Amino acid sequence: MSPHPQISRTHNLFHLRHGLLSEVSGALGDVGTLLPLLVALTLTSSVSLSSSLVFGGLANILTGLVFGVPLPVQPMKAIAAVAISQSFSPAATASAGLFVSGVVMVAAVTGALRWFAGVVPIPVVKGIQVGAGLSLVMSAGKTLQPLHLSRPWADNLIWSISAFILLCTTIRATRFPYALIIFLAGITLAAILTCIHPGGVLPAPRIWHPRVVIPLPEDIRNGVLMAGIGQLPLTTLNSIVAVEHLARDLLPEHPSPGITSLGISVGAANLVGCWFGSMPICHGSGGLAAQWRFGARSGTSVVILGLFKLVLGLVFGDSLVDLLTRFPKALLGVMVFAAGLELARAGQSLNHDARDLWEDAGNEEFGDQGVRESLIQGQMRRVGNKDLKDEERSERWMVMTTTMGALLAFRNDGVGFAAGMLTHWSFQLLKRWRTRSH
Template sequence: MAASTFRQISTRNLRKLRSRPVSEISGALGDLGTFLPIAIALTVNGTISLSSTLIFSGFFNILTGLFFGIPLPVQPMKAIAAVAIARSFSNGEIAAAGIFVAACILVFSVTGILRWFSDVIPIPVVKGIQLGAGLSLIIASAGKLIASLGWIHPSWADNLIWAIVAFLFLVITNAYRTIPYALIVFAVGLVFAIIVTAQSGSLPSLTFWRPYVTVPLGSDWKTGAVGAGIGQLPLTTLNSVIAVVHLAADLLPGVKTPSITSIGLSVAGMNLFGCWFGAMPVCHGSGGLAAQYRFGARSGSSIILLGIVKMIVGLFFGESLVDLLKRFPSALLGVMVIAAGLELASVGESLNTTGARDLAGKGPGIIGDSEQAIGPILTDYERKKRWTVMIVTVGLLVGFKNDAIGFLAGMLCHWSYQLPGLFTKIRERLTYGRLRV
């Protein structure tokens, strides 16, 4: 990165932090609804070190904010985490899974495969992946975090009443976006967790980080790479690299969008370094970016602040935080995840307007009430075709809970619309050949 570019990013980070500090702090907390439950579950299973995860993910947060200048999240690799939790992976097995995915993404990045892949994927499929990921977050939150709650259970601090209050507050902040929703909800949840933890006598204590090295053995590579790593690859490629670059361009049009290659190298570097020390495999995800944007983050300063806090907490408290974090109200976390899902799903609205990259700048356009072009003129057939491709991608992704299946279904649908044109070209070529004879 050129020195001038780095200075521009740093200047913008500082300017945003000074002009809207509360919003940047609130936005930094937007992705905790995904990060905390997975990190806690893996820690309780003995699969990762919470201290190492906080320290390394915090360090990566700081680097991401400094070099990209946008609220790009550092979040768990969900496919790996799901398998690791279900099968109680060892330290070596989850490290092997993360290192395997990182090595593959590194190869894809330096060879240009990622960039080529991004160029050939149609925008309706990309939008479908984003919309599907948003709906998946909402469904997962409603089905796992909130559905298990009762009206007064499991405790006075965590129940359906608090979930409803948090959701109503979220609805209000849709009209008043300057209210730091995530900051307020997180502060309330933290107070509740501290009170409940204090009642049980297990408050965090000063516990310095003791680093150790995790070296995967032969069997670890087989279980981790084959059992979890292969399933993570399409998710990382599609949602953590390609979709996140498109989303950054949609949400922050006035900011330079990171390249596909740079995001790929970032994902690879984080895991080729952190996984050897017991840290959770991480990536950048469109869901986390949408969440942090929804709650106010507009620059890299938000995640730099988050990274500093995570590193301090990891260095001095680490594993002693597990009991406290386990008692953070699911009702509040669940609504934060729903908000992130809604923000991510909303990008599908721009499919047939100039908000879609492949339509931007194509005129003439349809003129809206504000005398601005809101989209190129498309026939009803073209609009329906693009919408169908997106919905097929969404439907199969959500139905099978698998990004790869959704992606393949969307691509097959897209290619099916190309068949008439392909047959016409073949027929013309055959006819032309006969005429020459």
């Protein structure tokens, strides 16, 4: 899937040798999104925790080695939300994941996914990124609001305030292992709570025994209609298109994964794992922003995370549930909050450093060879920005904010996308009308 395996390998080895602590911290940056959904899906018996850890870990390892960037492996959130609220069976959850992955895989292989990404304007993509970031911030707020100032002792606002102060004081130190420190503190508190609780059960060896899930017609109908269709726009827009753009913005020095490769990655992971009761997974711009924010700069981070998840799934499996359910929400909420802010920052480059404003690399400095290299890498060289008129800046800002606003108002990426595209097309039609009238 990667046209640059040697570049990815060299990039990973460099950061393994020179920034291991930062990579480990970055690997844990997306824990705030992963843990709550994975535990909730396990408690409703909608997925197998062991299979989710095993196949999620394998997906982490393969994407890290192939792409060389800290691509997250996240739950498919729309499917997870419906599966939790409706107490889906593993077969119904698998049906939803298989449907979405099959559609994405076909679109990737046929080139339809690349065409779609090519016609989506940058302001709409930025709007989806900012909207997704603010959605994470709002989600963090819901997690933190029920907490009290001093009780219970291991999960209260004092822990949240302390974690937030540490976040603020290290905001400029992007290589500070913040996520690692918060995770270790949280897992320590969770272990203490598990030990002192009368019915608490600490993790114990429980070797994974894979079981195949065979959906029945009723499972397929419920999974596809109730969860799969709603997940499609979220996966396409936030897990593929937005991720491809964000990877180029955050790591411009490294070839970013292409639209087709991302689609195949999402499709392949689920078309294998879902048959064994694994949680439907995808990539996500929020997870990428979180892992970058907490120190990840290469695929090394997700390879380390993948190995960790793989060992846990193979050796401990479902015995981890009691421990994970007691991880303090006070710390998870702050991590999600920080990830949301980092993703929302993507909108600040809309009118001065967005990719559609970069000048063509085909000039005297780089020549035709520079153009070919840019095309091969799927990136434009930053040789200058195109100047925009005030009216153009205003229009781009309106398209982005409309996309973001509709996404937040309806809590649906598809609605945000439709609103942004309609706004964009309206401006384009107005420009054509003015041109013809003159």
